[in-house]
Amino acid sequence: MKSEEIAAKTSSPWFAIRKDLDSKQRLILSCFSFLLPILIWVIVSYTPFIWHPDVKLQLSADRTDVTTIYSAGDRLSKEFYPSFVEAIQSDNAEILAAREQGEVDGSASRIRRANLKVMRHITPVVTANGWLTRDEVKDESLYGVWQKLAEGSLEQKRVQLSAENMEIIKRNWALMSERSEVFDSKLLPETPLEKLVPQGKPSNPSYLPSPHEVVVKGIQDFTAEADGNNPSLFQRYRHSLRIVFLGFLFAALVGVPLGVICGTFDFFSKLFEPFIDFFRYMPAPAFSTLLVAVFLANDAPKIALVFVGTFFQLVLVVANTTRQLDASLLEAAQTLGANKSTQIRRVILPGILPDLFNDLRILLGWAWTWLVIAELIGVKSGLTEFMDTQGRFRNFDSVFPVIILIGVSGFVTDQILSSLRKYLFPWTPESSSKKHGFIGRFIYWLLDRKVYDSPLNGKV
Amino acid sequence: MSELIQLPSYKEQSPEVSARFEALHKRPVKLKVEGLSKTFHTSKGSVNVLKSIDLNVYRREFVSVIGPSGCGKSTLIRMLAGLETLSGGRFLLNDKEVSGPSADRGMVFQGYTLFPWLSVKKNVMFGLEVNGRSGTAVEQEALQWIELVGLARFADAYPSQLSGGMKQRVAIARALATQPEVLFMDEPFGALDPHTRSQMQAYLLQIWKNVDVTIMFVTHDLDEAIYLSDRILVLKANPGEIHEFIEVPVPRPRTPEQFLSPEFLSVKQHLEELIHPVSSNDDEPTDLPIVRMTSASDNVE
Ligand SMILES: Nc1ncnc2c1ncn2[C@@H]1O[C@H](COP(=O)(O)OP(=O)(O)O)[C@@H](O)[C@H]1O
Ligand SMILES: [Mg+2]
Numbered sequence: 001m002k003s004e005e006i007a008a009k010t011s012s013p014w015f016a017i018r019k020d021l022d023s024k025q026r027l028i029l030s031c032f033s034f035l036l037p038i039l040i041w042v043i044v045s046y047t048p049f050i051w052h053p054d055v056k057l058q059l060s061a062d063r064t065d066v067t068t069i070y071s072a073g074d075r076l077s078k079e080f081y082p083s084f085v086e087a088i089q090s091d092n093a094e095i096l097a098a099r100e101q102g103e104v105d106g107s108a109s110r111i112r113r114a115n116l117k118v119m120r121h122i123t124p125v126v127t128a129n130g131w132l133t134r135d136e137v138k139d140e141s142l143y144g145v146w147q148k149l150a151e152g153s154l155e156q157k158r159v160q161l162s163a164e165n166m167e168i169i170k171r172n173w174a175l176m177s178e179r180s181e182v183f184d185s186k187l188l189p190e191t192p193l194e195k196l197v198p199q200g201k202p203s204n205p206s207y208l209p210s211p212h213e214v215v216v217k218g219i220q221d222f223t224a225e226a227d228g229n230n231p232s233l234f235q236r237y238r239h240s241l242r243i244v245f246l247g248f249l250f251a252a253l254v255g256v257p258l259g260v261i262c263g264t265f266d267f268f269s270k271l272f273e274p275f276i277d278f279f280r281y282m283p284a285p286a287f288s289t290l291l292v293a294v295f296l297a298n299d300a301p302k303i304a305l306v307f308v309g310t311f312f313q314l315v316l317v318v319a320n321t322t323r324q325l326d327a328s329l330l331e332a333a334q335t336l337g338a339n340k341s342t343q344i345r346r347v348i349l350p351g352i353l354p355d356l357f358n359d360l361r362i363l364l365g366w367a368w369t370w371l372v373i374a375e376l377i378g379v380k381s382g383l384t385e386f387m388d389t390q391g392r393f394r395n396f397d398s399v400f401p402v403i404i405l406i407g408v409s410g411f412v413t414d415q416i417l418s419s420l421r422k423y424l425f426p427w428t429p430e431s432s433s434k435k436h437g438f439i440g441r442f443i444y445w446l447l448d449r450k451v452y453d454s455p456l457n458g459k460v
Numbered sequence: 461m462s463e464l465i466q467l468p469s470y471k472e473q474s475p476e477v478s479a480r481f482e483a484l485h486k487r488p489v490k491l492k493v494e495g496l497s498k499t500f501h502t503s504k505g506s507v508n509v510l511k512s513i514d515l516n517v518y519r520r521e522f523v524s525v526i527g528p529s530g531c532g533k534s535t536l537i538r539m540l541a542g543l544e545t546l547s548g549g550r551f552l553l554n555d556k557e558v559s560g561p562s563a564d565r566g567m568v569f570q571g572y573t574l575f576p577w578l579s580v581k582k583n584v585m586f587g588l589e590v591n592g593r594s595g596t597a598v599e600q601e602a603l604q605w606i607e608l609v610g611l612a613r614f615a616d617a618y619p620s621q622l623s624g625g626m627k628q629r630v631a632i633a634r635a636l637a638t639q640p641e642v643l644f645m646d647e648p649f650g651a652l653d654p655h656t657r658s659q660m661q662a663y664l665l666q667i668w669k670n671v672d673v674t675i676m677f678v679t680h681d682l683d684e685a686i687y688l689s690d691r692i693l694v695l696k697a698n699p700g701e702i703h704e705f706i707e708v709p710v711p712r713p714r715t716p717e718q719f720l721s722p723e724f725l726s727v728k729q730h731l732e733e734l735i736h737p738v739s740s741n742d743d744e745p746t747d748l749p750i751v752r753m754t755s756a757s758d759n760v761e
Contacts, residue, residue, distance in 0.1 A: 331543050332573040332631075336587035336638055337563030346590070350577045427577045427618040 038211070045210035048202045055081040056203035058159050059125055061088045061195045062117065070198075072124030075206055085198050092168070092194045099191055112188040118172070118195055119146065119188075128159045143183035146173050161199070168194045209397035218401030233386065237405065240382035243299060243374055247306020248367040252360060255314035262315065263322020264348055273319060276312050284309035284370060288377040302374040302381070309370040314363050321355045322348060354425040361417045368410040467726040473709045474723075481707055484518050484690060488554075490674045491517040491540065491642055495549035498535050498700075509535050511699040513549070517642070517674060524685035525678045527695030527703070528735055533678045536700070537644040540676070541567045553641055563591055566640035570647040572627040574619040580606060580630050581615040587638035605633040608667060625656040629663065636671055645677045649684070658716065661687055665714060682731045686724055687714055694734050703734055 012022050021029070044050055054075040062069060066087070070076065076084060098105065119142060126132050126145050131154055148154045149161070150173030161169070172193045180187035204210070209217075226232040231239070262269040284305055291301040291308070325348060333347045375384035383402050390398040422431030473481070496513040499506050509532040517523050525533045538544040540551060542561035550557055553564065574583050584602040606615050609629035619627055628648055635643055649657045661684060668675055679685050685692050686708055694703040709723040718724050 326571075326573070328569055328571055328573045329575060331561070332567065332569065332575075333586070333590070334543065334561035335541055335563070335565060335567040335644075336590055336634070337561075338590045342590050346586070347575065351575070353577070425577070427620060429620050 042211055044208070045204060052202035052204055053078055054203050054205055055200040057198055057200040058128065059121070059161075059165070059196055059199040061121055061198050063087050064091055075203055076200070078202070081198075081200060088195055088197050092197070095192045095194055104191060108190045111190050111192055112185070115188045115193045116185065118193045119143065119176075121196055122146070122149075125159045125161060129154070129157055139185070140183040143176070146176060147181070149173070150177075159199075162197065165196050165199065168196060206394045207396050209400060213397045214400045214404075217395075217397040218404075221398055221401060233383070233402070236382045236386055239299075240371055240375065240384070240406075241409070243302045243382065244306060244364075244367050244371050246299075247303045247370070247374070248310055248364055250303065251307045251310040251314050251363075251367070255311050256318055256356070256360075259315045259318025260322050260344075260348065260352070262319035263325075263352075264344060269319060273316065276315050280312035280316070285373045285377075288373070292378045297378055299381070301378050305374040305377060306367050306370045309374075310363055310367045313366060314359075317359045317363065318356060321352050321359055324355065325351045354421065354428050357417075357421060357424065361414060364417070365410055365414055368406070371406065467729060468722050470706065470709060470723075470726040470730045472723075472726075473707070474711060477709050477711050480712070481690075484521060487518040487520065489516045490519045490521070490554065491515075491676075492552040492555070493540070493549070494551065496536070496539065496546060496551060497548035498532065498539060498544070499547040508699045510539075511701050513700075513702060515693065515702065515705060517676065520672060520674055521691065522668060522675045522677065522689045523691050523693060524689040525676065525693045525695065526680060526682065526685050526731065526735065527700070528697050529680060531695045531697035532700030533695060534646050536695070537567075537646055537676055537678055540642070541565050541644045543567070563587060563638040564641045566635035566638060566643045568628070568631050568635050568643065568645040568648045570650045572619070572624070572631050574627055574630055574634070576619050579616050579618055580611060580622070583619065583630055584634045584637050587634060591638060602633075602637060605637045606630075608636075608670065609633045609663065623656075624652050625660055628652070628660060632664070632667065636667070636673065640673065642674045642676060645675065647678055647680065649681075650679070657684075662716075664688065682728050682735075683719060685731070686710060686727050687716075687719070692727075692731070694731065696734075706730070 012019060012025065014021070014025065020026075054077055057070055057072050057074050057076065060070045060072050060074070063084075070084070104111070116139070120139070122142065122145065123137055126137065126142065127134055131145055131148075132141055145154070146169065149166070150170045172189075175189040175191060175193060179189050222233050224232060226235060258268075258272065262272055287308055288301070288305060291304045295301040295304050329347055329351060330343055333343050338346065371382075372384050372387075375382045376388070380388055383406065387399050387402050390396075422428065425431060493513055493515045496510060497508070498510040499508050513536065525536065527533055535544060539546055542559065542565060552558070558564070575586065578586065581599065581602050584605050585598050588598045588601060603612070603615060606612055609632055611626060611629055611633070614622060614626065619630065622630065631648070632643075649660050652660060665688060677685075677688060687710075689708055692706045692708060694706060695701065696703040706727065708727055710718055710721065710727070711723075
């Protein structure tokens with residue numbers, strides 16, 4: 001009891017100026033920092049009276065006088081939607097009026113064809129409610145659905161047909177069944193059928209799909225197999241990773257030695273750095289056409305773009321890190337008899353290593369940001385090509401999972417590298433003071449499964 | 461206090477002490493400095509920091525350098541260690557002119573300057589390996605030096621796991637491992653708390669006794685200088701010149717009790733006078749013009 005009270009008292013206040021929170025509080029807040037945006041997304045998506053400027057059609061209809069065709073799934077603005085519904089209703093009124101007066105306009109076969117269209121318009125509701133699968137939808141089976149709907153023997157789970165539409169279905173079915181109980185294109189009614197009135201529900205614009213749509217679409221996209229010249233998303237992902245990592249690798253291979261040399265010898269610093277400093281202000285994408293001309297097709301110009309975008313920054317950062325090394329360490333080494341090459345090999349390199357690692361980690365994040373532009377140049381490829389195509393068709397529910405994937409990949413790589421730091425560099429103060437994070441514990445567990453069995457928690 | 465007790469002159473030496481100095485001056489000259497000067501050229505113009513420094517340091521002597529801050533103490537020993545170029549003059553180590561840093565002149569800095577990525581043992585081995593040695597002999601030798609400074613238990617620890625005093629002992633072991641002719645120390649205990657500091661002074665005397673090394677020790681602590689040294693080099697500022705080179709009349713072996721001995725106090729009084737002359741106090745008032753800020757009615761003094 002007592003110790004619990006003490007523990008409760010020692011937890012830090014939530015709002016203290018320039019004071020660190022304890023680890024549990026930090027964890028809670030870190031979770032919230034991710035949960036909050038998701039929560040906002042959920043609220044905006046699922047609360048019909050917040051925003052929702054559009055109506056997403058669940059059921060559409062053709063207007064006689066207008067050529068624009070909307071189909072189920074399309075979004076209409078809230079202002080326009082009522083006039084669309086009214087137009088169909090007035091079409092229906094005209095049909096009924098004409099029927100009453102016994103006026104029939106046009107030939108019997110034309111009317112049959114129009115009626116076939118009316119019958120087919122129910123399809124989105126049929127598939128949404130699972131009455132028929134997409135493959136099962138045939139004129140014959142749809143005819144049966146009309147019958148069952150009119151008889152009231154179908155359960156409307158996902159899409160509820162309005163009372164108005166149910167009346168229309170019943171009236172239409174009366175006409176249809178008079179001619180035939182089963183589908184026969186020759187035996188469709190020869191008086192015009194009433195059109196189903198459009199139905200829809202409030203929705204956000206297509207560029208803000210709701211979370212479940214994104215999740216469902218994401219799973220669909222990622223489980224889809226490759227077909228022909230269309231690689232699967234995982235193949236695309238691998239391709240994108242390759243571009244980022246190769247571009248970064250080359251930048252690091254050239255940039256790190258150059259940066260270290262610049263940071264070590266003022267001669268090279270003054271010789272290279274002014275130009276590099278100037279060059280980095282020229283945006284890498286400005287070179288895209290040039291890179292394509294030099295490196296031709298395939299991945300080379302893309303990798304080169306990531307290189308150009310990363311390299312110049314990297315040299316300057318590494319040079320700076322090298323200069324940050326405590327110069328008195330070099331003086332100490334000199335009084336111990338170290339010559340120039342020994343100073344570089346045995347003092348500068350090991351001395352800057354932890355900071356260099358950190359720099360490279362940050363610059364890898366930098367390299368990620370060039371990915372999309374890199375994949376757009378020359379022949380579009382990888383995840384970007386997919387996003388580009390889907391975005392053109394306004395399938396943003398397909399675009400979001402990919403954007404999130406790119407973000408998660410960068411973030412996770414960064415987190416892993418950052419927690420590796422204290423295992424790679426056990427001498428840094430942070431590695432002795434900080435407790436092992438989740439990833440760190442996992443690595444220890446991989447190295448030695450028994451670490452967490454002992455009461456000492458792995459410390460001997 | 462000094463008015464109340466009649467102190468002997470700091471120049472008075474007991475027969476043992478003067479015999480000791482006589483023997484010391486017969487030893488070979490380890491370090492001979494001739495007309496050394498230093499001018500720094502900065503964007504604001506050039507500063508003449510040190511001017512015509514001449515001195516001899518004998519083998520296994522312990523010399524302290526004191527003086528007001530900014531008088532060029534660090535500059536002097538950095539020049540002798542080869543870390544700073546000379547503007548004029550020269551210096552000889554064992555009668556040979558030397559230049560540039562080398563393992564024959566070790567250095568211990570105030571900021572420890574241990575290599576943080578190396579364990580204590582590897583830090584001490586650094587100098588040995590850099591000078592082309594390798595193998596288990598090097599490791600054994602390093603461990604002996606670590607034992608000498610009493611840190612055998614911490615041979616595999618990283619510097620970041622050690623306290624300030626321990627770090628400085630490692631730095632001393634590292635500097636001694638290459639067996640330098642002269643060891644320069646630039647306010648090595650300046651960052652330590654008083655207790656650790658006096659402990660370190662005792663350690664240093666012990667080490668110096670056991671190792672064949674000549675020490676030049678920069679400090680601004682008068683007690684420390686008197687307690688440790690054979691002779692004290694007093695510098696004055698602007699430009700840095702030798703004020704006096706004092707022979708410390710306190711007999712060896714030194715113990716902390718000597719801090720209150722008449723010889724000790726007389727040297728200290730003299731040093732005080734040299735470094736903080738009475739005349740310089742004129743422009744800095746000792747009493748602050750304090751206006752009473754509190755409404756407390758009871759007087760604390
Ligand atoms: N690299 C330098 N460039 C210019 N001036 C310097 C440099 N190093 C030291 N000085 C100047 O030389 C003087 C003596 O410095 P220093 O030897 O560090 O004094 P001390 O160690 O006695 O306090 C100071 O006035 C300082 O400003
Ligand atoms: Mg100094």
